[in-house]
Amino acid sequence: MTSDGDFHRRQRRLVKPAFHKQQVTAYEGVMMDHIMRLCESWQDGQEIEMMREMKCLTMAIIGSLLFSIETRPEADEINEAVELVFSQFTPFGSPFRNLLARLPMSRVRRIHKAQAHLDAIIRRIIAERRHSGEDCGDLLSMLIRAQDEAEPGAAMTDVNVRDEALTLFLSGHETMAMALTWTWYLLAQDHEVEAKLQAEIDDVLGAGPPSLAAVSELHYAK
Secondary structure (H helix, E strand, O other): OOOOHHHHHHHHHHHHHHHOHHHHHHOHHHHHHHHHHHHHHOOOOOOOOHHHHHHHHHHHHHHHHHHOOOOHHHHHHHHHHHHHHHHOOOHHHOOOHHHHOOOOOHHHHHHHHHHHHHHHHHHHHHHHHHHHOOOOOOHHHHHHHOOOOOOOOOOOOHHHHHHHHHHHHHHHHHHHHHHHHHHHHHHHHOHHHHHHHHHHHHHHHOOOOOOHHHHOOOOOOO
């Protein structure tokens, strides 16, 4: 999940093209498709568990952008594994994490099982992509095909690709879901702010779907 020194700088050079402005703009359609599908599934008066909905949304988006696959049918299963993996960063974020990780505790075993499950999913997808040689235009294809300009011919190994993909998958899923959930919660606590935000959205977007260009005009939202 983390690296430093020369290796970190090399990996950063290899991954950087995936986050150029032009490339990020290309992700807009995928994100909007999943967002609109989620919104259309909600009904007036329905009680919604926003944390779960946001996790499903970010899971679907990162799954499509990273792997070009639809992960929503597996959302609950993968969510459980991701939550277990992330739970290690509280007790296992201490100086004694290596010792704790080896203790014969049921929680530790569950975390290791969850890590193995996520690892197996990503390894399978990488192997299938390597075997087919197909460029799906997604982040995984970019990672597999990435070449280091500072080291001609140098590319990522399967382990490197797995590590980068897993990092992007976990951070793009859990971190964004938490941020979105807290945004909804805080808006619900201040109706004046919520009303101003809604008014700006109605004024800028109208009845149409949002776009990156339109979002840049949401000055109050910023």
